[in-house]
Amino acid sequence: MPIEFTRFDHIAMGVEDVDRQAEIFEGIFGFRRADTWERDGERGIRFAFGGGEIGWEVVQPTGDDSPLRAFLDGPRGPGVHHAGIQVADIEATRKALQALGIRVSSQSTDEQLIVSADGAGEGVQFRFFVGDTTPEAGSSSSEKPSLGITKLDHVCVAYPDRDDLSKHYERMLGMKQVWRTPDGAWPDFGDCVLEIPGAPINWEIIQPVGDDSFIQTFLDRRGPAVHHVAFEVSDFDAAKRACEYYELPTFDEHDDSTDGARWRDAFIHPKFTGGLLTQIFWEERPGVWERSDKVRPEGYAG
Numbered sequence: 001m002p003i004e005f006t007r008f009d010h011i012a013m014g015v016e017d018v019d020r021q022a023e024i025f026e027g028i029f030g031f032r033r034a035d036t037w038e039r040d041g042e043r044g045i046r047f048a049f050g051g052g053e054i055g056w057e058v059v060q061p062t063g064d065d066s067p068l069r070a071f072l073d074g075p076r077g078p079g080v081h082h083a084g085i086q087v088a089d090i091e092a093t094r095k096a097l098q099a100l101g102i103r104v105s106s107q108s109t110d111e112q113l114i115v116s117a118d119g120a121g122e123g124v125q126f127r128f129f130v131g132d133t134t135p136e137a138g139s140s141s142s143e144k145p146s147l148g149i150t151k152l153d154h155v156c157v158a159y160p161d162r163d164d165l166s167k168h169y170e171r172m173l174g175m176k177q178v179w180r181t182p183d184g185a186w187p188d189f190g191d192c193v194l195e196i197p198g199a200p201i202n203w204e205i206i207q208p209v210g211d212d213s214f215i216q217t218f219l220d221r222r223g224p225a226v227h228h229v230a231f232e233v234s235d236f237d238a239a240k241r242a243c244e245y246y247e248l249p250t251f252d253e254h255d256d257s258t259d260g261a262r263w264r265d266a267f268i269h270p271k272f273t274g275g276l277l278t279q280i281f282w283e284e285r286p287g288v289w290e291r292s293d294k295v296r297p298e299g300y301a302g
Contacts, residue, residue: 001096001099001133001168001172002090002171002172002173002174002197003085003095003096003097003100003128003172003173004088004093004096005085005087005088005093005128005173005198006086006087006088007084007198007240008054008082008083008085008150008196008198008199008200008201009054009055009084009086009129010046010054010055010056010057010084011054011055011056011057011080011084011152011155011173012056012058012059012070012080012081012082012083012084012127013056013057013058013059013078013079013080013081013274013275013276014055014059014060014068014071014077014078014079014080014081015038015059015060015072015078015215015274015275016060016072016078017060018044018045018058018059018060018226019275019277020274021045021058022045022047024071024273024274025047025056025058026047027144027146027246028147028242028248028273029049029077029146029147029149029229029231029247030049030125030146030147030148030149031047031048031056031111031149032047032048032049032051033045033046033047034046034047034048034055037101038062039167040064040162041061041062041065041067041230042059042060042061042066042068043059043060043061043062043155044057044059044060045057045058046162049078049149049151049152050151050152051150051151052093053115053151053200053276054152054199054200054201055084056209057084058134058153058274062248064208066298068105070082072287075221075222075223075225075276076123076222076225076226076249076274077119077275078274078295079118079225079226079270079275079276080124080125080155080225080226080229080276081125082114082121082125082126082157082163083124083125083126083127083177084127084129085126085128085129085173086128086129086130086131086132087128087129087130088130089130090110090111090112090128090129090130090282091281092111093113093128094113097113097115097248100120100171100172101120102115102119102120102162103115103119103120105119106186106267110128110129111130112127112129113127113128113129114126114127114128115127115128116214117225120168122157122159122165122168122169122171122225123157123158123159123223123224123225124155124157124226126172126244136239139278144245145238145245146240147231147233147239147242147243147251147280148233148235148239148242149231149232149233149280150231150234151200151201151231151233152191152200152201152229152230152231152285153201153202153230153231153281153290154201154202154203154204154207154225154229155203155204155226155229155232156191156200156204156206156226156228156230157203157204157205157206157208157224157225157227158205158207158208158215158218158222158224158225158226158227159205159206159207159219159224159228160207160208160219161207161256162180162190162191162192162205162206162207163192165201165205165224166192166194166205169194169203170172170194173196174196174197175194175195175196175197175203176194176195176197177192177193177194177297177300178194178202178296178297178300178302179192179193179290179291179296179297180191180192180194180294180295180296180297181294181295182294182295183292184262186209187209187210188208188209188212188214188215188292189205189206189208189209189210189213189215190206191205191206191207191208191216192204192205192294192297193290193294202290204230206227211266215227227277228267228276228277228279229276229277229278229279230278230279230280230281231278231279231280231281232280232281232282232283233280233281233282234262234282235282236280236281236282239280239282240266243268246272248268248270248272249269249272249275250266250268250280251266251267251269252266252267253265253266253267253299254266256286256292257288258288258289258291258292259288261283261284261285262283262284262290263281263282263284263288263289263292264281264283264284265279265280265281265282265289266279266280266281267279268280273277
């Protein structure tokens with residue numbers, strides 16, 4: 001049975017300097033600061049954005065012996081470090097992980113269980129915790145333009161086989177494939193989208209196809225890890241103007257339509273965002289962008 005959780009709480013990014021990253025998120029991204037802390041070898045800031053359904057955190061190590069230091073010095077850092085998931089019962093969660101054959105990290109405590117990125121997190125660390133981590137967020141005081149983000153749509157993980165990882169995430173968290181690119185749709189990659197039960201975001205898995213795949217290059221360099229995150233924006237032209245204001249070049253931009261409804265998207269290079277490959281998109285009608293190149297998986301029952 002998958003782990004029962006009460007809230008898919010946040011995505012956390014490991015960085016060298018949280019204050020510098022806060023400038024990026026509060027300025028370019030328009031995030032609102034909600035909390036700060038220093039504990040367990042980490043200094044962090046939590047942000048709210050959009051409707052506040054899910055939080056975004058940035059953390060930096062406070063010493064050379066911090067486990068986060070190893071992440072930043074390794075091939076995956078800086079970038080998305082972990083996903084935080086709230087559970088009602090930590091011991092029940094521990095037993096559920098054991099039943100799935102997933103070992104928790106030695107860094108785990110009585111209040112938090114950690115599944116490492118290389119120990120069945122499969123590219124992403126997962127932290128299961130009890131308690132509430134959603135303080136009231138302040139309002140944005142900046143008069144400068146921002147991307148106008150309304151929500152985090154999905155986190156995309158690069159992995160050698162999308163179906164193998166889909167099955168693993170289904171066993172662990174109950175994720176279900178809802179969309180996938182048909183075999184051969186693209187010459188260098190294939191992907192699929194998974195719904196997370198009760199969560200406001202989706203999870204995407206992207207795999208390499210062919211010897212010259214850019215995803216294979218990514219895997220060779222970083223191993224299984226988060227490849228990018230995608231945010232919806234309220235006004236694509238305004239988001240582009242914000243990028244121009246901050247002198248952020250965008251690339252791989254598209255302006256297309258699906259079922260008669262227009263959508264637009266583009267990427268921002270991680271060197272401008274502190275290590276986060278960022279995709280922004282706008283769609284005229286909900287869901288048209290996500291399914292623009294995808295079909296339902298075989299046996300899908302929505």
